Amino acid sequence: MNTTITTIDSKKPHTKQELVATNIKLLIEQLEAGHSEALTNYLTAMSRFHQYSFGNVLEIARQMPSAKRVAGFWTWKNLGRSVKAGQKGIRILAPVVGVRRKKDAEANKDITKQNERVLLGFRNAYVFDISQTDGVELPALNEVTGDPGENIERLAEFLNSKGIQLVYSEKIAPALGMSYGGRIAILPGQSKAETFATLVHETAHELLHRSERRTATTKTARETEAEAVAFVVGKAVGLVNEEASASYIQLYKGNASLLAESLEVIQQTASVILAALEPPIAEGVTSEELEAVAA
Template structure:
């Protein structure tokens, strides 16, 4: 019987997984990290969950499972990339630094039989790409590197919405959702009606931005059937968590207390996993709509894999 227990980082309540055995599939990674979260939440600690939500914004081009891995191993990570990617950016990983272990898919070519190949009219379809498994790769945070300064494509002043307001409005309209500003919804700051959002005029820019993200999240998440039954409290917490992720990522003071996120878990591991997945997916979609092409190419979205070997091609972690 394995009696190895997770340990806790001295500077936080974020636990670390035992050295062995290591999860080898994306689903195992998610299950292991969610279990650690559950143990922390049941002990009354929600700092780890807040760290995961913060990482969702910083690394929204990565998979849900790898975001969990990055946040667990290095909660304060800001920008991550593999050795090769950092070298291409003119930076070197400092001696003695420990990499952040994530999983990269291994893509191989499943060669078709001669009879199938002869029938195919598309030469590219002869050797169809197929997922053959996962392998561990290591990325490093910018704080573990030294060298050339990184480019900053957009100045982000804390507390100022700037150009992101217009981008968020366009994102809402692109989702096929009507947007109007109505005094009659007071004292509510925003309302979601299913295909239409109403926002109370006169809010401070940061508050208005967060309110619109919150209501957009309701439209994207809660107007269709869910796999797991939710409560109003869970739905509101999911929408607020998405507003937290998006607002914090563009440099706003998100404001929601860490302890509030504990409401995502009330003894239901399946619901917690589903909530985190939909929060990550929805926040990533909104953040992608807010980004310029240059911002999307910054280091945190860089390939995490190194040069492929001759047997398989490692797809970019995304």
């Protein structure tokens, strides 16, 4: 029997800029209608798909807020799973890469660099969530539930590699953590989960707010962005509950461009931190398998 796969095919943005603009417009419509949970859905998607571009994260969150692990039709096949008949694909934009041939005179100078790969544009591509598939159980990715495990140590190593000093000090009480620009202080005596969340929050300040931004930000916006990064990272390692993001509505104050900028830097910063927390590949699980599941 032939399996029929249908795809979502409504008004389609065709560039990254259109993708972001379309989703930000829809998000604002939901926020102005009182649906603050829409922003939580986008932040949750960032925690699950941090290897995707900002625009594609927005697309996945809009089309299937419940998606947890997505891949293309043939990637699922190669992993021993099949997309169920009649399932609708989640549309994303995939890059189209070509080869630009250099002029003979230029190429002859260095034969190893005769051609270069260039981005030609984007094409429609469709991915499916694991809930839309049947088949063999996949290798479990390394996730932590309720306990940050080694992630505190990994984050400390990341900060050290960036030249950011980490200290524990009771002098900052009642604050749980402080970011000084090149130095982070954490209040001792917190639980491991609280220590990790605080450390991520202050790391976000170091990465987000110690460099130039296109636009000025308020203290409230900076705190909300840092807390949103902590939510995304915490969600990715199983530490944050669904109620923790109620205040993120403060990212939107009637300005679509500022909201888009905040969400993009949140996604990028969370991606940097999550990449630093990547554990060694589990024994028996190849890097290709992990990349295929995340792609």
